[in-house]
Amino acid sequence: MPKTRIYITYPEKLIKEPVIYNVGQKFKVVTNIRSATVSSGIGVIGLELDGEQSEITKAVQYIKDLGIKVKPIEQDVME
Amino acid sequence: MSITKTKSYTLGLRCRECLKEYPIQPHHVCEDCFGPLEAVYDYAAIKKVLTREKILSRKHTMWRYQELLPLDQDPTVGLEVGYTPFYRSRRLAQTLGLKELYIKNDAVNFPTLSFKDRVVAVALSKAKEFGMNIVACASTGNLANSLAANAAQAGLESYIFIPADLEQGKVLGTLVFGSHVIGIRGNYDEVNRLCSEIADKYGWAFVNINIRPFYGEGSKTYTYEILEQLGWRAPQHVVVPMAGGSLITKVKKAIKEFYDLGLTEDASTKMHGAQAEGCGPIVHAVIAGNDLFKPEKPNTIAKSLAIGNPADGYYAIKAIKESGGWAATATDEEIVEAMKLLATTEGIFTETAGGVTLAALKKLIQSGHIPPDESVVLSITGNGLKTQEALVGKVGVPELIDAKLSEFDRIYKKP
Numbered sequence: 001m002p003k004t005r006i007y008i009t010y011p012e013k014l015i016k017e018p019v020i021y022n023v024g025q026k027f028k029v030v031t032n033i034r035s036a037t038v039s040s041g042i043g044v045i046g047l048e049l050d051g052e053q054s055e056i057t058k059a060v061q062y063i064k065d066l067g068i069k070v071k072p073i074e075q076d077v078m079e
Numbered sequence: 080m081s082i083t084k085t086k087s088y089t090l091g092l093r094c095r096e097c098l099k100e101y102p103i104q105p106h107h108v109c110e111d112c113f114g115p116l117e118a119v120y121d122y123a124a125i126k127k128v129l130t131r132e133k134i135l136s137r138k139h140t141m142w143r144y145q146e147l148l149p150l151d152q153d154p155t156v157g158l159e160v161g162y163t164p165f166y167r168s169r170r171l172a173q174t175l176g177l178k179e180l181y182i183k184n185d186a187v188n189f190p191t192l193s194f195k196d197r198v199v200a201v202a203l204s205k206a207k208e209f210g211m212n213i214v215a216c217a218s219t220g221n222l223a224n225s226l227a228a229n230a231a232q233a234g235l236e237s238y239i240f241i242p243a244d245l246e247q248g249k250v251l252g253t254l255v256f257g258s259h260v261i262g263i264r265g266n267y268d269e270v271n272r273l274c275s276e277i278a279d280k281y282g283w284a285f286v287n288i289n290i291r292p293f294y295g296e297g298s299k300t301y302t303y304e305i306l307e308q309l310g311w312r313a314p315q316h317v318v319v320p321m322a323g324g325s326l327i328t329k330v331k332k333a334i335k336e337f338y339d340l341g342l343t344e345d346a347s348t349k350m351h352g353a354q355a356e357g358c359g360p361i362v363h364a365v366i367a368g369n370d371l372f373k374p375e376k377p378n379t380i381a382k383s384l385a386i387g388n389p390a391d392g393y394y395a396i397k398a399i400k401e402s403g404g405w406a407a408t409a410t411d412e413e414i415v416e417a418m419k420l421l422a423t424t425e426g427i428f429t430e431t432a433g434g435v436t437l438a439a440l441k442k443l444i445q446s447g448h449i450p451p452d453e454s455v456v457l458s459i460t461g462n463g464l465k466t467q468e469a470l471v472g473k474v475g476v477p478e479l480i481d482a483k484l485s486e487f488d489r490i491y492k493k494p
Binding site for chain 2: 005007009011034035037039040041042044046069071072073074075076077078079
């Protein structure tokens, strides 16, 4: 099964929400936090999602719909 | 090439976050924590061989500092890159009220008129060491030009990914070198995501993805040259444009390396970062006192700095803070005014990024972060001939006359 590696950036208003727990409950994906940093109202988490591609796609869309920024771990590569 | 290496001074790669070590390979993130990988050198061995005299005896290119670059063999691509002009400014310094201002001008770097030639030279030399024959990048400008040109000279096949709506002028400047240029339909995030997926799937030398730990090191040579050209000393301030944020972190690294190797006697340079107001995630974080940046949607004429989610943003913020430097943004109007100021005082036509940097310098002087009696280096990293559209309608028009002396007499105003 493919794995997807992303950084998710939380706005301050969502920092208390159990987003990753909810992702694991709503979709058939295994969530694996690899890094987490919180500072001055911003949270950045390095997250690996494991599962069927269709489930991963839905999970990523769910996170985006909450207002959380989702980026590949390479971040912006267009220079 | 007059330099012959008898050994490699690169020990391997190391994660900047968790410090896990990796062998030298085309790989850019830590498998454990996703932190970026960075080249690690045997500085004790380098210190024995790299002296001022050794450097001075070598050809005037970026390779005169070869031991501090992550190659295992002599370079094979971009052998003429670097050693660009560095000089003390007179007229701009006077205008800004600075006692000691220097300009480092990579707008005339070879072969494609930007500092990207430095990073690409290292990346492609490394790709050849790895036996990779196809090189690639995602770029809207300087990186595309540089990769295409250097790949052509090296005989490497190149793929360049661009947004589908990129201006014709920029596309031509890349197509001319014979690259495969692929326009991607989609928004900025989708283009970025696809490039990451292509890099992952095809295993090409994607210079700013899987070759990034080597690629980024090339920009250290910009600072080595400043230190050498300033008479083996570090300036008190340097103002640097920021896009992905890599360059300013490499300025810091280069200053520390020269100091640790005994090539300079001071490493207390304050590093100041410059971004456009319409895309300034790093500057905005520094000013707000944050360690992390909030991604931004770019809206600026400074396209070469328009990276809303900078890969090295976190480390750029750290470098600025640790050095005691500061940061400033420039509006589109301020960028254009600064481009004109540099052109009319120093005869340098810089791209919009140079306008951002000079506009930021002006603000840093006004805010007191750069005192007028301290030494300052202004970093000019790209050429204005590539972004002429930014000045259309803003530098006047020629006066038109008939081919008669009386016509010229009529408009000529004696000083």
